[in-house]
Amino acid sequence: GAVVSQHPSRVICKSGTSVKIECRSLDFQATTMFWYRQFPKQSLMLMATSNEGSKATYEQGVEKDKFLINHASLTLSTLTVTSAHPEDSSFYICSAQLASGRARTDTQYFGPGTRLTVL
Amino acid sequence: AQKITQTQPGMFVQEKEAVTLDCTYDTSDQSYGLFWYKQPSSGEMIFLIYQGSYDEQNATEGRYSLNFQKARKSANLVISASQLGDSAMYFCAMPGYGNKLVFGAGTILRVKS
Numbered sequence: 457g458a459v460v461s462q463h464p465s466r467v468i469c470k471s472g473t474s475v476k477i478e479c480r481s482l483d484f485q486a487t488t489m490f491w492y493r494q495f496p497k498q499s500l501m502l503m504a505t506s507n508e509g510s511k512a513t514y515e516q517g518v519e520k521d522k523f524l525i526n527h528a529s530l531t532l533s534t535l536t537v538t539s540a541h542p543e544d545s546s547f548y549i550c551s552a553q554l555a556s557g558r559a560r561t562d563t564q565y566f567g568p569g570t571r572l573t574v575l
Numbered sequence: 576a577q578k579i580t581q582t583q584p585g586m587f588v589q590e591k592e593a594v595t596l597d598c599t600y601d602t603s604d605q606s607y608g609l610f611w612y613k614q615p616s617s618g619e620m621i622f623l624i625y626q627g628s629y630d631e632q633n634a635t636e637g638r639y640s641l642n643f644q645k646a647r648k649s650a651n652l653v654i655s656a657s658q659l660g661d662s663a664m665y666f667c668a669m670p671g672y673g674n675k676l677v678f679g680a681g682t683i684l685r686v687k688s
Contacts, residue, residue, distance in 0.1 A: 458622075488674065499666065499678045500620075513673070547618055553674060563610065564676055566620035 459483050460552045462567030469540055470575055477535045477570045479550035485530035486552035490564065491523075494547045506533045540574045547571050577602045577671040581679035588657045589687050595642065596652040596682045598667030604628075607669055609650040610676070611639070615663040623665075626650055657686045 459482040469475050479489055487508050492500040504525050505513045512525035522544075524536040533552075537544055548571075551564040578601040588594035600609065611623045626634045626641045634641045642651040654661055667679040 490675070494618075497664075497683075499680050500676075502675055505673060505675065549618070549620060551620070551676075562670075562674060563622055563625060564674075565622060566612070569618040569620075571618070 458554050458563070458565045460550065460565045460567040462550055462570055464570060465568060466571045466573075468573045468575065471541050472539055475537045475540055475572060477537075477548055477550075477572075479533045479535070479552070479567050481531045481552040481565075484552070484554050486554065487530060488553045489527060489533040490551045490553070491525060491533070491535050492549045492551070494549060494569075496547075500549065503535075537572065540572070542574045545572055545574045577604075577607075577669050577677040579667050579669060579677055579679035581667055581682050583682045584680070585683045585685070587685050587687055588654075588661075590659060591656055593653060593655045594657055594684065596654070596665050596667075596684065597649070598651055598679060599647075599649045600667070600669055601648060602669065609641070609643070610668045611641070611650075611652045612666045612668060613661075613663045614666065614681075615660075620666070624652070654684075659686050659688060662686045 461480045463478045489506040491503045494500050503518045506525050506527040508527045514520045527533040549569040551566045553562050553564050580599045607628045609626045613621045624634050624636045624639045626643050633643050638655045640653045664681045666681045668676045671677045
């Protein structure tokens, strides 16, 4: 149980195009999903918190107009990188929180990640 | 604010031996949890083990166990009988404000045959 999928796993696009990444919790409902960005050999950097039915909360320094997040249902959140540029090339990974009723101790389960390369 | 410190950038261990990955934390919360995740070269983050601050016993999950020392604010991960497939990056993490996970810098573990 607690499986999170992410699609696509790898995408290469031209500069100026938009890319949509989907994150799905397959066997549980997740009211909260998180989007991270990771550079090689570094830790995960939280970009935004996505709550079902409401606007995402972005971390300081993350452009909300560039990284559009939609959490349309309890099992799906999407991240759209708009007008992508080479500096947006990175590993993007989402997580979904399995609520156990213990609030701060709820486990986050991660998707397999999406490697974005912008040419 | 929560802070996680992993002081070992890289570790080597011989296959079949045990290895300890260090993690120290700082928090003002009385109740908190600590997580360990494994990230192989494929990139996915795999949840390994969880320790609650009020859990009476150290957490164990198969070959993984936590050496939780609350007074020292440390939650070291012990991997017993290392396997080649254990080679990966390992992250210690704890929830902060809004359930956002605060991660350590990670430790790269290499298992030698």
